[in-house]
Amino acid sequence: MSLLKEPDLGTPAKPGPATVTVEVDGHPVAVPEGTSVMRAAALSGIDIPKLCATDSLEAFGSCRLCLVEIDGRRGTPASCTTPVTQGMKVTTQSPKLEKLRQGVMELYISDHPLDCLTCSANGDCELQDMSGVVGLRQVRYGYDGENHLDEKTDSSNPYFDFEASKCIACSRCVRACGEVQGTFALTIEGRGFGSKVSAGGTDFMSSECVSCGACVQACPTATLQEKSVVQLGMPTRSVVTTCAYCGVGCSFKAELRGAELVRMVPYKDGGANEGHSCVKGRFAFGYATHPDRVLTPMVRESITDEWRPVDWETAISYTASKLKDIQTRHGVGAIGGITSSRTTNEEVYVVQKMIRAAFGNNNVDTCARVCHSPTGYGLKQTFGTSAGTQDFRSVAKSDVIMVIGANPTDGHPVFASRMKRRLREGAKLIVVDPRRIDLVRSPHIEAAHHLQLAPGTNVAVVNAMAHVVLTEGLVDRSFVDERCEDFDAWAEFIARPENSPEAVEELTGVPAEELRAAARLYATGGNGAIYYGLGVTEHSQGSTMVMGMANLAMATGNIGRDGVGVNPLRGQNNVQGSCDMGSFPHELPGYRHVSDDVVRGVFENMWGSTLLPEPGLRIPNMFDAAIEGTFRAIFVQGEDIAQSDPNTKHVHAALAAMELVVVQDLFLNETAKFAHVFLPGTSFLEKDGTFTNAERRINRVRPVMAPKTGKHEWEIVAEIAQAMGYPMRYDQPSQIMDEIAALTPTFAGVSFDKLDKLGSVQWPCNDNAPEGTPIMHMDGFVRGKGRFVQTPFVPTRERSTRKFPLILTTGRILSQYNVGAQTRRTGNVAWHPEDVLEIHPHDAEVRGINDGDEVTLASRVGATSLRAVFSDRMPVGVVYTTFHHPVTGANVVTTENSDWATNCPEYKVTAVQVGLKNPPATADVASSEHRLPAMAD
Amino acid sequence: MTTHTGMSPQVRLANEIAVHFHHQPPEQAATAIAEHIRAFWDPRMRTELLQRAESEPDALDPRALAAARLLTG
Known part of the structure; x- marks a missing residue:
């Protein structure tokens, strides 16, 4: 595929029917009321020269390049700020307009470096393009006068440079920061010739900038440019795919040079993001090619042994034989697995199918257990x-x-x-x-x-x-x-x-x-x-x-x-999908209970296997059962339960008690320290499948590169199932989606072909809604009538006490993502190198804590240490931290308390005490006896 | 196995469910709790709960105990 360049119609679309007809250079076109002349012209196939206009931003009218003539009107109005009227006749090219535009361009170029051949934006510069479009052949003004050519470059941001000497002060970056992102970190400082873009009077890194990339996207020149483009050159081809971070599920163009990914650019036609992005999706993709990634399967008999690299055949047969042996000795229900919200629907589906059909039980759960x-x-x-x-x-x-x-x-x-x-x-x-x-x-x-x-x-x-x-x-x-x-x-x-x-x-x-x-x-x-x-x-x-x-x-x-x-607002990229795909121990794909004989019969018929009508173990129950001795082996797909789940000591004890822990992941994470088999996984850039976001939107995840491990994750899982004696084979991931559609009424109309044709669909997608369902319950609730449920307030058992007088609550930060396995391996660490404890100054003062002090954070189940930062965001008595860094181990202090109905952990309320770290903390972070020096994470 | 509360996980979980049905009449609550446990608990957890209901009935909320007895049926 070549480089995908989406058309830019100059100004945003206006809602409503196309009721206003105008004529542009003799071509009639009908557009909605309020549409700009520029956009109407573009829709009729005529591009009017422009610099300060782009269709992601409201018209600004500053560059004076898009001037047109309109029958019956005086002067040459800017086409970007002039709305169409019925019967309007527009002329976009005339000698007069040509002369005006050349004059404008001449002024721009007279204060712009003429280094096009060596410029990083060569070939992707609107200033360069417009010079050609308006026919500029000479610049009469030399560089002797006052100019901006010696302006310094701001390279403070890890991902992009601000080369001020190339700025044409079109304000597109400033407007993008305000209109698109809503941060308003940028401004135009000064007046007249002294006008320049400013990140609030400081450099970008020290400013309010959140590095969403909207300004880089909007910049028509090389002024705001990705460092990767500066280093690697302009990309030459694009693959449209889906971000693997949060549940928004943004669509991106992965832009490559050869096999090398140069940048991720938000896709304008992406239903979830419509051309916008954040610092993680836009820039933090370096983890996918990070040297910490393990690309070869590994096994070991004991977690105190060194890892032994093996080929895929050995790893798969070793895993299968161990699982079968444990079932022979301890029963069918002694093994189970966890699916990941970071993998595709197809990958999740095959794991739950392996567990239900090959393991022969319903001991499958997913990381949604601990969130939604x-x-x-x-x-x-x-x-x-x-x-x-x-x-x-x-x-x-x-x-x-x-x-x-x-x-x-x-x-x-x-x-x-x-x-x-x-x-x-x-x-x-x-x-x-x-x-x-x-x-x-x-x-x-x-x-x-x-x-x-x-x-x-x-x-x-x-x-x-x-x-x-x-x-x-x-x-x-x-x-x-x-x-x-x-x-x-x-x-x-x-x-x-x-x-x-x-x-x-x-x-x-x-x-x-x-x-x-x-x-x-x-x-x-x-x-x-x-x-x-x-x-x-x-x-x-x-x-x-x-x-x-x-x-x-x-x-x-x-x-x-x-x-x-x-x-x-779903936390992970495919947490909705992992739930949809039957990852819960009581539900088959499509949220249908395992006890439903009719539903189970449909699956049994398709899968050729007898399925159990009883629910299996949930994640916390698996841990309890492991400690009790009835649960002996676990397959963990892309989740770091040793770091992310509450009451770390308990989780570690459970993992250490198992005979077999199989980890399928990109990195040797905290859980891998307890593993006997490591099956290297694929990053989102290698995956082929679908993610479902928080609005039920099913998006394609297209492979940008071949699996670095040599195998797709769904292939590995299918081969383990086969090695255990259950026939499971797919040639393509589209076949897996076809099977999902055949078995799941809400996905009945979904196929890779349809997704490629429509871009995305929101389930339910079936005969009743062939192109999906953006809004649910419009003509009636899914269950018929909406049901009011009485909801008495029951206080949590977790109370502040004299010993633990504060309440800890946790959350996450913009630049880091969950346990940080991905973002800690990117430039994002520049913003958040460590977890800190936000504490109210009053609570700090009474404990003799100064801003920046190392403190001990202790609950009834454990203790850890981290740096205190004063904050009045919380009321007195409440402290707050994030959980992105394993060294902090925030979950050492969280407890076994959970939601009464689902066992979702009560991460948000933990009674704690905070004190100066003197003497040194008693933290049992990732119990040191299990922390093996050979494994870096 | 016991937790920090000194209870088995199954007893603790059953009691937590039971508290959320205290607003209902006892018989209705017991039925709802039993239905919930039947729908969401692995059989080995249910077996453990039944054993605890026999061996240490006082550890269970009365509605949870009633629910456990319904599960035997």
């Missing part, structure tokens, strides 16, 4: 299906946006940019979070209400909001009567005095009047949309809270149309 399993439970109970209700575009129609337990600007930055755009347009924001996240107050955005609740009191708050809605007569009765059931019993429960804002004020820390005002705003402010994250799910009442939010949305009629809904 309560979403699956809660939304299925209330709405009938385990997924968010909206597409990302829907937020553009929201009037009130309620963000609960999520930090989108860090965790889901590309969606956050969409959300911020809508907030700048005037939508109201309610933030429910113990921490003052950036969204609460950022450029041009201020939350109407920040309900800064005490950790662990989510359900009390959502119940109180529902109490206000009900008792103040704000229920949408027609919606409830027509679409829902079990309302009366719920109403009786929620109206009880103990659910009132006043009754829960002391407990939650949220002033009753503030809560009442927020509830009224959500209920009466127009389209109300809820977006939530792990601050909802990772609690002992995670599932209850999901149902509480669903109750609130149904009571106010905020379900089933554009702009509303209940929307989980």
Whole structure:
């Protein structure tokens, strides 16, 4: 494939039907009202010269290159800022226009280095292109006068340079930072000839810049250029694929020179991101070719032995024979596995199939267990299906946006940019979070209400909001009567005095009047949309809270149309897909219970195997069973459970107790320290398949390069199954998707061919919705009627005590991703080289802690140490940290507490004590007896 | 095996489920708890719970105990 260059129509599309007809150079074209002359011309096939215009940004009208003549109008208006009118006749080329444009270009070029042949943007420079387009043949002004040619280059950012001498001050970067990203880190400093782009008066690295790449994308010259392009040269071919970081699932053009990946450029036609990106997806792909990657299978008898590299045949037969031997000695249920949310749907599907059909049990779980399993439970109970209700575009129609337990600007930055755009347009924001996240107050955005609740009191708050809605007569009765059931019993429960804002004020820390005002705003402010994250799910009442939010949305009629809904912001790239693919021990693909004889029969018929009708073990149950001795072997696909799961000491003890731990991953991670077989995995650049994002959008993941390991992950899994005696063979991953479609009603219409044709589809995709379903529950809930569920508040058992008086809550940061296995191996470490403990100055002062001190963080299950950083983002009594670095081992202190319904760990509430690290901490981080020096991670 | 709370994991989990059905009448709650455990628990966990219900019934929330007895049926 050659380099894919998407057309740039100059200004953004306007909504609505094409009702306005104009004539451009004699060519008629019909466009929606409000469309610019420039865009209308481009749609009729005529490109008007431009520099400051690009269709991702609103028209600016500064470069004066896009001048046109319009019949009946005086002068030469800029086509980018002039909207079409019915019957307008436009001329884009004339001697007069030619002369004007040449004059403009002459001025630009007179203050621009003439180093085109050696410039990194040679061949991809709009200034160069426009010089040719306007026919510039001479520049009458020399370089003797004042110019900007000696401006210094800012190379402070790890990923791109700012070569100021090449800047034409078109403001595209400044506008992209504001309009697209919503950060407003850049500005034009100075006036007139002294105007220059500035990152707030400092260098890029020290500025508010979040390195999303929007400015680099928008720059028409080499001024803002990827370092990789400077070093490697312009790419020559593109492969459209999907990012492997968060659940937004951005589409990218992987741009290569030969076999070398030069850069990742966000794809304008990507349904999830529509041409935007964040620092991780745009730049942090170096881990895929990092020297730490292991490319050869390895085995060892004991975890104290050295690894022994072997060929694939040996690794597969060793794994299969060990698994079978353990089953012979300990029973069919003594083994199991975990699927990964970082692998494709096809790879997940074959792992769960291997476990159910070749292992012969249902001991399969997935990392969603520790993040969004309560979403699956809660939304299925209330709405009938385990997924968010909206597409990302829907937020553009929201009037009130309620963000609960999520930090989108860090965790889901590309969606956050969409959300911020809508907030700048005037939508109201309610933030429910113990921490003052950036969204609460950022450029041009201020939350109407920040309900800064005490950790662990989510359900009390959502119940109180529902109490206000009900008792103040704000229920949408027609919606409830027509679409829902079990309302009366719920109403009786929620109206009880103990659910009132006043009754829960002391407990939650949220002033009753503030809560009442927020509830009224959500209920009466127009389209109300809820977006939530792990601050909802990772609690002992995670599932209850999901149902509480669903109750609130149904009571106010905020379900089933554009702009509303209940929307989980999924953590990992394919966490939705891994759940869809039957990774839970009680559900076959498509969320159908294993006890359903009819469903099981369909799978048994297709798979040629008898399936168990009983649920298998969930991840925490596997650990418990391993320590009890009834669970002896585990296959771990792309998940670092030794670092990511709570109560590290317990997890390590469980892993150490097993006879066989098989790890399929890119790196020798913390879990690999307990492994006997290491099966090297493939990065997203090598995979061929699909990811499903948080809006149920199924995107193609196309191979940018061949597997560096020599095998696709699905091939390895199928060969293990075969070696165990179960026939499983596919020639292509498309065959796996075809099998998924044949067995799963919500995927019935999905195929690689359709995805290649449409770009992406959102499930359900079947005969009823051949091109997918952007918004769910429009004509009725999946379960028929939406069900109100009573959600009594039950306090967590985890309480602050005299010994552990603070509450620790955890989260993640923009530049790092989960356990950091990927981002720690990229330039992103420049922003976050270590996990730190954010502590309120008051809590620090009473403990004699200074900003930057090393402190010990201890809970009832363990202790670790890290650096303290003062912050007033949390209330007094609450501390906060991230979990991106294994050396910190934040999960050493988290406990066995979990969501009552799903066993999702209660990461967000841990009673802790913090003290100066003197004497040295008693941390049992990654218990040193298992930390083998031969393994680097 | 016991946890930091001194309970077996199955007893702890069953009690945590039971607390979330305290708002329901005892019989209805026991049925709902039993249904939940049947739907989500591996058989070996259910067996362990039944053994604990026999050997240390006082460790179980009364609704969880009632649910365990329903599971034997």
